[in-house]
Amino acid sequence: MGKEQEHRPGRTARRGPGELEAQILAALNRAPGRVSARWVQQQVGDGLAYTTVMTILTRLQAKHVVRSELIGRSYVWQPTSDEAGLAALRMRKVLDSEPDRDAVLASFVSALSPQDEQLLRGLLVCDEGDEREA
Known part of the structure; x- marks a missing residue:
């Protein structure tokens, strides 16, 4: 019998490579300005954990696609690139490898x-x- 992906209530199907990064970047590009990770989490939805959003934001920052700023005791985030820029970065990484x-x-x-x-x-x-x- 073949393996089938079990569907659990509250869980969505597994995302493709880079899909979550693209969703988070799209949310940031729709933002009215600098926003919190909690705002991003609410925009992306899908039961996404706050820690997952923070991990992806940190990865995007390491790729220079977003930047953060500490305001008070919280960070706010804003894009430095759009989805096309993220796709171009992925293409360059493949080419460089x-x-x-x-x-x-x-x-x-x-x-x-x-x-x-x-x-x-x-x-x-x-x-x-x-x-x-x-």
Whole structure:
């Protein structure tokens, strides 16, 4: 008999890699300003433990995606990046961990849709123009 994931009341299905980080970052990007971890916990919901929220916020801070400030006896948090920035950070980490960057980039580009390839070309042309002006 195959193993089936047991569903327990009050528990949600297991999140994919990076999904909780993205949810917490999305909540911070919706925030009216600097907010407490408790505020983030309430926004994400799903029975998420306060300690889990603090762990993820600390990890995001180590990645320079959020920053904290001590106000009184509590920390408040704010994003320094958006979800796209977090995804780009993950992509750079994967690229940095591979011994043959050229092969990885070539494989990535060859797998792009024509629309994504055109978008990437446009972004690269814009960046080259910015560098020439500097």
